[in-house]
Amino acid sequence: MSLPEFLKDLFESWPLLGSIPLWLYSLACILGLLFLFLFPFAGIAVYLERKIAGDIQARIGPNVVGPYGILQWIADALKLLLKEDIIPAAADKKLFILSPMLIFLGGAAAYAVIPFAENVILANLNIGIFYLIAVTSMVALGLILGGWASNNKWSLLGGMRAAAQIVSFEIPVALCILTAVLVTGTLDMTQIIKNQSPYSWNIFHNPFMFIAACVYYIAALAEANRTPFDIPEADSELVSGYNTEYSGMRFAIFFLIEYAECFVICAVATTLFLGGWYLPFIDISGLALGLRIPIEAMVFMTKAVCLLFVMMWIRWTLPRYRVDQLMKLCWEVLVPFSFACLLGTAFWMALFKGKGIPELIYSLLGWGS
Amino acid sequence: MTYLGFIREHLLTWIVFLPVVGMAVVLFLPKEKAGLIRWTSAFFTLLSFLASLELCWAFDRSEAGLQFVEKMAWIPTFNIHYYVGCDGLSITMILLTTLLSFLCIFASWSIKEGVKGYFLMFLLLEAGMLGVFVSLDFFLFYVFWELMLLPMYFLIGIWGGPKKEYAAIKFFLYTLFGSVLMLVVMLAFYFYSEPHTFDLLELARPQILKIKDLNIFGIALTIVEFRRVLFILLFIGFAIKVPIFPFHTWLPLAHVEAPTPVSVILAGVLLKMGAYGLLRISFPILPQETYWFSYALALLGLVNIIYGAFCAMAQITLPQDRGGNDWKKLIAYSSINHMGYVLLGMAVFTTEGINGAVFQMFNHGLTTAMLFLLVGVVYDRVHHRKLDGFGGLGVQVPIYTGLVALASFASLGLPGLSSFISEALVFLGSFKVYPSITILATLGIVINAAFFLWALQKIFLGPLNAQYKNLAEVNFRELFTLVPLSVLILFFGVYPMPVLNLMKATLDRLLTLLQAA
């Protein structure tokens, strides 16, 4: 059951609200997600990033607007929204405008299938994870167009680098996702989580899954153009790459989507490998739904944000890769590893009849599941 | 099912596809490692040969029908099957093919350039040839038939002599022309059979193949005429491969230009395919037409015998610039002569004749292969084949001389060597039916003797040509290819029954079918 249906079910008892058609609920959910979650979250993530950077670099970071500078992101957002919308004269105007739209489309569409909690999912597609891979690949298109439309060497190079990188790293990402899918046997995001349990997360299912999780995380970093793989934007080489000519609102979208995407990656990792909304070793399935959903959402968010924190940590710790190193890493390390994981997991599944290490241990101890 | 049982159950498939496996293995070997490639090829051809020995061992000699049959649907829409089997007719050819292929790998040591490609092609060629000999589905037969053409083209065209491109294209086009005729007949068989089938055994049953009147391009053909036209088309298709006069001119050229092992395969195996095709397809499916055509077939056999012998002789009398003076060409023409005996034997529908013909196919494969190998031995050393260019080699290389003499005498039908028995059987069989043709054909024996001895004299006898004072004797590797053939030639010359036993039941049944017609 998806979130709009869930809401409809929920409001069914109220006569007026129950008659509202489903698509209106859906629209409301989408808008709600955008305005209540995506935009604030991106802002907060920017703030966090800056704060963490400060910590790591032994300085304070934003501390003027609000206590501990906590409102800084609102100020930034307002600044960007109010700035003049500049389109370079030599740019291809139509594409210049189209590009952020495409990127936004691709980035935001991924949120449709993120399972924050049971039933708290915008669209519970049966091919959810596959859909996610498909729509995020559209981001590449937006980037390449943006790079080209800017009519700027740096931008074009950045756009093309971004596209090449995304297309390449999509392969290990997809393979690692496939590994997890192999274990859970479904593409449905909710189902993937449900096939795990507080006692057995996928990441501990077998050694290969652990490796696959690591590979996924690394490859996904690259897909999201995060350091150390931020070659397309590489401030010091390409002057922010495809971002160069963008300013104001459009730049804000690029910025926003980058963080949105980071969250998607972490959410997917949580879903696929880290047991989604399940607390470790604590089974709360007995609780009432109304109580359970907030707890589950919090658990899910906690896991995802932890992963996000690791991303930022990495960003401010590691130096940038070179292009050739990047490609080498993809094709000569990550792809073979992910293949090995896929094969290994397949063998594991065949060998142990689908049972993971935790289950094996439990059955060894005679605990039952 | 035991391990061996599994192999034996699909023995023919193993035999045919082991070279393909070898090909796949060779494909992944680095091309610089020529030795490894050679030995790998040798290993897989050896496996195929051993498998064919196993086939021979397990073969029921009293059974006239097909054995080791495997049938699987391949393209069910058109009723095409992967349908293989072997009877007395094909088993001799399979043995010959696997043996010669194995030996030829060793004769291919002198190939120095493009080793990998060469052996790939060679293994593919072997698979194609074996496939032709085991196919029982016309479509499959055709596929293998064409499959074999391709590697041959490259083998001649890339590793051949000075006029290799010309020879290769001529060979290819000529045989392709034959294949096209065969294709026409194949389609006719398919569409006139009820139910439509490519199965050769089914087609041979008169209640299946119902050929009707045909009216095409304004020409009305009755059933009888149409059947005859079909027979003639099919016959030409096979005649080119045999080759039968006047479709033979690709042969001397291809033989001369091809590298030694390929000449061996050409003469040893490929020529047999035409005759095999006639016996396997034309004869059982169109027996009345075969009967109708038999006199012409015998006449063509006679022409092949006499004409081939004269042309071979001309190699000695003609100077080089008029297309003579080439040892390999002499042997090539003698092949035409030898295939004439095969035709004569096939044309007469007697036990002796047909057994002799098939046995002659086998023997010709042994002797001519040996002769070509021997030419290759000396060619590797002196790089020419001019009959005038030698002289007196008998003093310098006695073992080589002895082997050439053995092969030549076998080829001219000396008693005690295998060809004699087959030729004698052919004559014994054909005299009953066509005495005059047979008597004329015996002339071929004399001419055969004349040119082989003359060639021997030119090359080995007389004073030693000072140029070849340091000519090396045959080495161990070459002996390894030649000795088995000599031993077989001698053995089957003294005791031919092992081969005759293999085929006599099958041929007897074929004969009964033909005599009924």
Next chain:
Amino acid sequence: MMFAVDLRHYLVLSAILFVLGIIGILSRKNSVGILMGIELVMNSAGINFVAFSKYVAADLSGQIFALFIFVIAASEVVIALAIILRIYQNKTTVDIEDIKDLKC
């Protein structure tokens, strides 16, 4: 009712797409443009397959073939683009009319 969608509508749609693709193939001078035309043709074939799969065969075989079309399209486009880039490197043009070296 003409507007009630059934198999024919899908087929007509795919036919139009097909013809557009063909026209693209025939009229583009840029070889990448031709490639685009080919993609359109492949898409139209895919629509046909899936439509038939739903309306005529009533099983999933058509969808399977649509998948194979994706495979072929992917391989084709990869190879084609590699060839085009190679040609561009050698001749600094991708104009289909300039690529006629094999004509003797």
Next chain:
Amino acid sequence: MTAQDVFFYIFALITLVPAFVCVFHPNILYAGLSLFGSFFGVAGIYVLLGADFIAATQVLIYVGGILVLILFAVMLSKNIYGAKFQDEKKKKILPGLLGLILLGFLVKFILTTPWNMTLTDEAPLPTVSRLGDLLLTDYLLPFELASILLLAALIGAIILARSK
């Protein structure tokens, strides 16, 4: 006219208009870009036809892969800095005319053929597992061949495009 029908027409428009642009737009980059819409439209059509997996694959492969590659090629194969991607004027009348004739015939055939439509009920949506089963049972050989084809294409493309 049900909602399905409406969606059909919408998706058909989304498909055909960009396809038309793709064919007739003089700028090759725009033409390529317009394919985006077309591919998306086709994905929508697939959804309408109950092929959700195919639709997602369509988006993944065509939009995320093929289209990006095509745009790449467009950009790499022209002097990209500041040049206009104007395709030379070329007569499109003859191909267009012939195409129209062909279309006419195709439509005629489509409309006159008595289709044997056996549509009983909506095919159950979760097609993924059934597709998977089919691919690994009935269509195993084509499936493997497809993988070999892809591998060959991969290697071939690398060899072709790699500078020596």
Next chain:
Amino acid sequence: MLESLFLKFLPSLDPMTSAMVMLLGMPLLGFVIQIFIGKRLFRGGDWVSVGTIFVSFALSVLLFIDLLSSGPQFQWTTSWTWIDLPHFQLTMGILVDPVTILMLLVITTVSFLVFLYSIGYMHEDPRYSRYFAYLSFFSFSMIGLVLADNLFALYIFWELVGLASYLLISFWFEKPEAAEAGKKAFIVTRIGDVGMFIGILIIFFETNGLLHFDSIFSYVAKGQFGGEFLGISLLTLAGICIFLGAVGKSAQFPLHIWLPDAMEGPTPVSALIHAATMVAAGVYLVTRMFPFFTPEARTVIAYTGSFTAIFAATMALTHNDIKKVLAYSTISQLGIMMMGLGVGAYVAGFFHLVTHAAFKACLFLCAGSVIHALHTQDMREMGGIRKKMPITFTTMGVATLALSGIPFFSGFVSKDLILGESLSFAMENPSHFLIPLFGFLSTGLTAFYMFRLIFMTFYGEPRDSKKFDHAHESPWVMTLPLIILSLCSLAIFFTGSPLGLGELSLWGEKSQWVKYLLEPPSSSEHPTSAHLYALILSLTMAGCGILFAYLIYYKQTLSSEKIAEKFKCIYKTLTHLYWIDELYEWAVIHNLLRLNTLLAHFDNRVIDQVLVDGWAPITISTSTNSGDFDNRAIDQMLVDGTGKVVRASGKEVRKIQTGKIQQYLLVGLGAVCGILILLTLV
């Protein structure tokens, strides 16, 4: 005796079979050992060959003794299926009867002696062991030939014998003449063989697959052998065809030309193969098939034989090459044998084969001894070596007397018998008078040229002193065979009666063992009334021959001719004797010499060069033309012509290939549309 011997040593096997296999197999064993490891053996392995042939020889002697004790009815045969096809069988078998045993005895004896002789003769040859290998191979094939119990097996060994002959003639193949001669021998005999093969085919065809001798004979005897071809009965035709094989092998006219050339081989080979055994195989064949020949066929045989006899004899007169003279003599003698068989003298013909084998082998070996000593074959370079080589001289003398048909020597006995038979044959059929005439003439000529040979070689002054000084008697391995063979050339060895195989016999009928053992077929053997005339005639002829030889080559030395010339003018009209002498010399000898030259010329030019070699240009031109035709007409015009047409049309057609793929596609699309429109319209 033989059987008990084998029963003792090989009790588990059939004694006769194992004996025969051993008899046949020993030379083969020798061949195999010699050809593979002969070179590495002590003394080149000659002891292997000699040893193996000695075993065969011993076995045949034992066999012969058994035969003598069991009488002429002795026959032993065994056979086994060789090729077994449905409705078709070929058998291989061994037939041992008196003819076989006599032949075996001849073959193994001569072989053994020649092997022995060769040790001395060939000891310097670089291919010593190969030589013995070939010799062993020959013995094997020859023994196989006589042991064969059917025509097909006989044909096989027949060819193998030819192969051995080829190998041995061209043994010194560095000499181009030797290589040429070997080839010639093989090819010319093969022409005869083809005839024989056709004969076999006819028999096989007519008798429905009978090839076994006995069954053929009984088939013929029952009169079932019918059929006609061009008015000639197939039986006759088959007989003539079979005889054709004998013509080739036994060097009968017109296929005799190979034999003189075959003298290029080593002399022991000439003795063994081209005098004693192989060439006699033709005679053996005719003997073996004797009941098969119709009277017409026999007439052909008789005429061929007699003509060959006289023809070859005349030719022998002119030659100075010692071996060629012997070769022509061999041809002539073989002709005599054929003539004998042709007129029905079955026993006599075969008897002559046996005696001839001994003395002709002896002659050749003696000639070899002389050649070995003088290192030349030309009689004009010889002379006077009687003293230096007494053993050679004596033995050769004995053999010459035997050949010339002098009483108390074996040749006389057998030849006289043949001539007598032929005479009585002619008396019965006067139209065939030419047959005995030729026979008698050749007897005289034989005596003449043989004595000419003796006189030129051993008597008179040495013409080449250097070679003469070098000459010496041969070692014992060479002289021992000479002595044995010359002993065998004495009549006493064959018969108790010195004057022939008459009723008179000193030691019972068994001492005339040849006659005793040979059972004449029912139809032949004429009354012996003509024997007396024949005896007188032949003796006269021989005597005349010897006389002339004596007069010309012994008496009339250079000096005597000078004297004659000096006194010619004085005694011109007085001494008619001289006149007659001179006239004789002029009219007969000179003309005879001229005739001989002419005949030799004819033989050389017409028969050899035109009739036989004449086929070569025809063959060559035919083959050349065939080759040209093949190249030009079929290949270049028909086959390549097709290619040219295709290429020319391709040249035009390819202009529509613009290289623009879109145009092609456009055309394709247009075609599709066009077809659709057409379909709609139709």
